[in-house]
Amino acid sequence: MSAGDEITLDAVDRRIVRLLQEDAGLSNNALAERVGLSPAPLSRRLQRLYDSGLIRQTVVIDPRKAGIGLQAFLEVTLERSVTMVGERFIETVSRMPEVIECHTVAGDFDFLLKIAVRDVADYKRLLWEGFDRITEVKTLRSTILIDTSVMRTGRLP
Template identity: 45%
Template sequence: MLDDRDYRILEWLQSDADMPVHAIAERVNISPSACSRRIARLREDGYIRRTVVVLDRPLLDLRGTVYVIIRAHHSGDWLERFRATVASIPEVLECHRLAGNFDYLLKVVVRDVAHYDTVYKRLIARLDLNDVAAYISMETIKDEQALPIRS
């Protein structure tokens, strides 16, 4: 069970995972050793799955985001092939199985439309798909990584 201090620690870590333990401890009003133990427990209990670095996409020439909606042709081992294919394409950052008229939604990060076309060709070369539709993001209005843990 998490208490208020645990939630505050998680909020600080979400905003800056490089923040020193003593700085978090000061903001949460506990000792650095107690804060360190809490962070270790939060990791051990699975609340903190991993720590990552958020890179600057434009500096890496990855300015494009394409949302791909797929209607699938399910048969035999199709789902396992789909999972393996999606996992093998690094440009696919997210994959969601949907309820409703479509089966899957992919978030794909690319340099440009030509780059997306190579991703598309890799996808269709490995899988039978009923329908694939791509939606190119024109502008990112919000791109937040932090979860709203106390809303």
């Protein structure tokens, strides 16, 4: 099964995913107990969920504790919305450590980026030294993130 294929989930798979979303630090034994499986079948199910790409292992950091004092959403409009230009833009922003998310969108702009920096001066540096050098960028529009009230990493339909 390739990572792009949809995976069929039963009630136990859904419970495993939900429990891990609530507490990713659960041990396999504790998770097995909560879903009513022994550790071996649970491990096989988890491996299938990871292999399918449904579950991706990631580390979520606390921005303030990491010295990130400012987060922003940056709306980017390119001069031309052709595949090659878009791919080049994605490749460029993928190399910027301050860009923590890059979404291709439909609407009034082409990309929505989430930026994490130390402070306003660091954001100004990124805009002037990073994005000003990307010739395909037509417009940039910033929205400063004040607080994150709800954050989920995904949900099952």
